[in-house]
Amino acid sequence: MKPSAPPSPRLSAVRGEIVHFLADPAADPRALEHFADGVLIVRDGHVAECGPAAALLPKLPAGTPLADHRGKLILPGFVDTHVHYPQTDIIASHGEQLLEWLEKYTFPAERRFADRAHAAEVAGFFCDELLRNGTTTAAAFATVHAASVDALFEAARARRMRMITGKVLMDRNCPDFLRDTAETGYAESKALIERWHNRDRLLYAITPRFAPTSTPAQMTLAGRLFNEHPGVFLQSHLAENRAEVAWVAQLYPQARSYLDVYARAGQLGTRAVFAHCIWLDDADRRHMAETGAAISFCPTSNLFLGSGLFDLRRARALGVRVGLGTDVGGGTSFSMLQTMNEAYKVLQLAGQSLSAASAFHLATLGGAHSLYLDDRIGNLAPGKEADFVVLNPRATPLLERRSAACATLEERLFVLMMLGDDRAVAATHVLGVPV
Incomplete structure (x- = not known):
C-alpha cells in the first residue's frame, strides 16, 4: 500500500457540536445549520469544509491535528x-x-x-x-x-x-x-x-x-x-x-x-x-x-x-x-x-x-x-476566515444542571445566553489557531 502523503502543517480540524447560520433565522426557519457531531476542517486559516463527522473524518489525511471538543458547541467568533x-x-x-x-x-x-x-x-x-x-x-x-x-x-x-x-x-x-x-x-x-x-x-x-x-x-x-x-x-x-x-x-x-x-x-x-x-x-x-x-x-x-x-x-x-x-x-x-x-x-x-x-x-x-463583512466572517461556510469559539454548556454547576434538562437546541442556546459568560468560553480560534 502506498503510504499517505504527509499532511500540510497548515491543515487542521476540530470536532464538536457545530452551530452556525446561513441566513437570518427571523426570516428563514432553515437558516440555522446544526451538526450534532460535526467536524470543521481549516486550511491556511480559512474554512475548507464543515459537516458531519461521519462524512469528513475519513477525508482527513493521516496525522492531521484534530482538536476534540465533543460535548461542547462550536460557533463562529x-x-x-x-x-x-x-x-x-x-x-x-x-x-x-x-x-x-x-x-x-x-x-x-x-x-x-x-x-x-x-x-x-x-x-x-x-x-x-x-x-x-x-x-x-x-x-x-x-x-x-x-x-x-x-x-x-x-x-x-x-x-x-x-x-x-x-x-x-x-x-x-x-x-x-x-x-x-x-x-x-x-x-x-x-x-x-x-x-x-x-x-x-x-x-x-x-x-x-x-x-x-x-x-x-x-x-x-x-x-x-x-x-x-x-x-x-x-x-x-x-x-x-x-x-x-x-x-x-x-x-x-x-x-x-x-x-x-x-x-x-x-x-x-x-x-x-x-x-x-x-x-x-x-x-x-x-x-x-x-x-x-x-x-x-x-x-x-x-x-x-x-x-x-x-x-x-x-x-x-x-x-x-x-x-x-x-x-x-x-x-x-x-x-x-x-x-x-x-x-x-x-x-x-x-x-x-x-x-x-x-x-x-x-x-x-x-x-x-x-458591517458588510459577511463575505469573509460570520459563519463557517467554506472559504470564510476560520474564526470560531468553543462554548462549554457545563462551564458552571448551574449551567450544567440547567443544560441537562434541555430538550431542544433552541432551549440549550437560550440557557447559554442567559446563564453563560466568559466562563463558558472554552476556546477561541483566530484564523484556525487557538488563542
Missing part, C-alpha cells in the same frame, strides 16, 4: 459592532446618564491616551479580553490621539484579529485637552487610513464621536473622507439619549432630525454604523435602510445609562441592518453572551421577543452582515 477600548478602565463606574457620563468619566479617561505606553497597555488588555470572551471581530472607538489608533491596530495585528477602528473627531463641546480641529482631524485621519486600512485584517473607520462634539465644518470633512476613500467605515453615535437628541436639535436647527445631520454631511452609506438609534422615527429608519447604514444595538449600556429601549421589530420591518455591540465602558460586559442576555430583556420590556437563534445570529452572521 462573535462580532462586536460597537465598543470603546479607551473606556476599559471605567467600566462599572457608578451612576450617570449619557452626557454626565462623558464629562465625569469618559473624557478624563481618554486624556491618558496621549501617552503611547498607556495606550499600548490598554490595547493589549482590551484585545485579550475580547478574545477571552469569544469575540474575534470588533468595531472599536479609539480617542482623538493618533497614537491610540496605532496602539489598537498594533495589538489586533499581533493577535491576527479583524479590527475596525479610527481616530475620534471632536472640535467642540469637549475639554481642550481632547479637542482637534476640522483640518487636523481630516489630515490625521487621512494619514491613518493610508497607514492602516486593509493592512492584514485591519480596517479604518472615520469616527466623529457624535454630532454635538463636531462643528458643521468637521462633520463635512468627515463626510468628505468617507466618500474619498471607498471601502473605509464610518462609526458614530445616534439618538441614544433624549437630552442628547434635544441638544442636537438646538445645535443643528436646520436638520429634520438627528440622523439628518449625518445625512447632510455625507456620512450615510454602506459601512456606516451608528450605535444605539433608540429615539428614531420611521422616516429615519427608512433612510438608513435605503442608504445601507447599520445600527449597533447596545443593550447593556442602554440599560446602565438609562437611555431607553431599542425597537428591533421596527428596524427589521424597515430593512435596517442590525448588529450587537457591548459598548464597553457604558456597557457592562465584554461578553456577547451577556449582551444577548440583556438584549432579550430590553425587548421583553418593549413587548418584543428575541429567540435564541436570532440572538446568536445577531452576534455572528448578523453582526458581520451589518
